Amino acid sequence: MTDSIADNLRRIHDRIAEAALKAGRNPGDITLVAVSKTKPVEAVLDALAAGQSVFGENRVQEADAKFAGLRAAHDFSLHIIGGLQTNKARDAVRIADVIETLDRPRLADALEIAIAREGRTPTLLIEVNTGAEPQKSGIARDDADSFIADCKARFGTALVGLMCVPPHDEDPRPHFTWLADRAARHGLSTVSMGMSADFEIAIACGATWVRVGSAIFGAR
Numbered sequence: 001m002t003d004s005i006a007d008n009l010r011r012i013h014d015r016i017a018e019a020a021l022k023a024g025r026n027p028g029d030i031t032l033v034a035v036s037k038t039k040p041v042e043a044v045l046d047a048l049a050a051g052q053s054v055f056g057e058n059r060v061q062e063a064d065a066k067f068a069g070l071r072a073a074h075d076f077s078l079h080i081i082g083g084l085q086t087n088k089a090r091d092a093v094r095i096a097d098v099i100e101t102l103d104r105p106r107l108a109d110a111l112e113i114a115i116a117r118e119g120r121t122p123t124l125l126i127e128v129n130t131g132a133e134p135q136k137s138g139i140a141r142d143d144a145d146s147f148i149a150d151c152k153a154r155f156g157t158a159l160v161g162l163m164c165v166p167p168h169d170e171d172p173r174p175h176f177t178w179l180a181d182r183a184a185r186h187g188l189s190t191v192s193m194g195m196s197a198d199f200e201i202a203i204a205c206g207a208t209w210v211r212v213g214s215a216i217f218g219a220r
């Protein structure tokens, strides 16, 4: 048996605190989003029992299947962190506390309608495709400023920040720095970046949320 989820969480929190202090930042300003995609509900229950209360899932259907039944007995925040199809917008608004992947005007349209219909407004982040990778979701860098302004006008204070997933094979630093700078310019307080392999670098570059999966729940 490998290390327990509780052990892993403790270790990640230690590493977050160390990275924050090294960067002259307050560890309390960084939120750990535990990415439980592909993992069973038992893994989520272990994490909840260890005090983890913020979770990320890529797919709306999987998130709903895993987390809907936990609401009655547990307090947690559920983030959608995977690219979102417009036809899933309503389900996402219904089940998610945070949608981190608002990335195009048509999705903004769909979310606006879904928010009105559901009478519920999740917290929103805009995903930027900082590496201009064709297979990835995210608004293009060049379109980010106007899209951020558009979403601020549409969603007001529900829009809190920016998110990115840099290219796998590149130094993430320039991507992280660009995202943190762009969020600051727009007065957005939340910067979601960094995963198991690079969350400490992301913290050095200004991340306020780090999304960590395999380092907590094991390889997928």
Ligand SMILES: *Cc1c(COP(=O)(O)O)cnc(C)c1O
Binding pocket: 035, 037, 058, 081, 082, 165, 194, 195, 196, 197, 211, 212, 213, 214, 215
């Ligand atoms: C899977 C995933 C993560 C977590 O990745 P790990 O390498 O397992 O930490 C973070 N963010 C997004 C968008 C993901 O899809």
